[in-house]
Amino acid sequence: AQRVTQPEKLLSVFKGAPVELKCNYSYSGSPELFWYVQYSRQRLQLLLRHISRESIKGFTADLNKGETSFHLKKPFAQEEDSAMYYCAPRLGDYKLSFGAGTTVTVRA
Amino acid sequence: DTGVSQNPRHKITKRGQNVTFRCDPISEHNRLYWYRQTLGQGPEFLTYFQNEAQLEKSRLLSDRFSAERPKGSFSTLEIQRTEQGDSAMYLCASSQRALVGGYEQYFGPGTRLTVT
Numbered sequence: 001a002q003r004v005t006q007p008e009k010l011l012s013v014f015k016g017a018p019v020e021l022k023c024n025y026s027y028s029g030s031p032e033l034f035w036y037v038q039y040s041r042q043r044l045q046l047l048l049r050h051i052s053r054e055s056i057k058g059f060t061a062d063l064n065k066g067e068t069s070f071h072l073k074k075p076f077a078q079e080e081d082s083a084m085y086y087c088a089p090r091l092g093d094y095k096l097s098f099g100a101g102t103t104v105t106v107r108a
Numbered sequence: 109d110t111g112v113s114q115n116p117r118h119k120i121t122k123r124g125q126n127v128t129f130r131c132d133p134i135s136e137h138n139r140l141y142w143y144r145q146t147l148g149q150g151p152e153f154l155t156y157f158q159n160e161a162q163l164e165k166s167r168l169l170s171d172r173f174s175a176e177r178p179k180g181s182f183s184t185l186e187i188q189r190t191e192q193g194d195s196a197m198y199l200c201a202s203s204q205r206a207l208v209g210g211y212e213q214y215f216g217p218g219t220r221l222t223v224t
Contacts, residue, residue: 086151
């Protein structure tokens with residue numbers, strides 16, 4: 001079955017500490033992979049996509065095709081990183097398939 | 109044009125009533141998507157339009173659901189004979205081809221439906 005798994009529902013870290021959000025996917029073919037973020041009272045927005053290999057707001061994501069993982073990392077978490085994060089493989093050129101999400105809380 | 113807009117933002121209805129939601133995409137975007145999000149879950153794909161053509165419907169979209177995009181601009185999602193299980197956040201997104209990496213989807217704020 002095709003699915004995406006984010007094993008951590010909640011993640012709490014201290015400001016300045018590293019944070020890693022895990023994402024594992026199980027899809028045939030080679031989906032394009034995205035991370036979306038939703039800050040409090042804001043709409044869902046794209047954080048980064050693996051194909052562009054960018055670092056956005058200090059976040060990076062490494063695609064490991066062997067392990068079918070796309071973990072999101074940031075070396076030094078900031079309070080403004082507190083949000084809900086969704087891993088989302090895209091099948092074909094339009095359909096996003098979201099994980100259940102990880103709520104990140106960064107404590108001062 | 110400040111982004112994807114959705115109306116209404118909240119809708120409370122009684123079981124058995126019909127409801128209709130509207131989505132206005134970013135003006136130059138030719139693709140439009142509907143997703144549904146229930147508590148504790150990520151958004152789930154419902155349907156997708158390219159211009160006015162509805163190209164895919166998820167199995168989640170029962171016969172009580174219908175979506176239209178009559179002129180390739182705004183879209184409506186109608187739910188007939190609502191059930192309590194229809195209570196969810198309904199999200200709309202739009203996209204066009206990006207220069208790198210394909211289509212980035214921009215999301216609206218959602219319509220929260222509560223069926224009592």
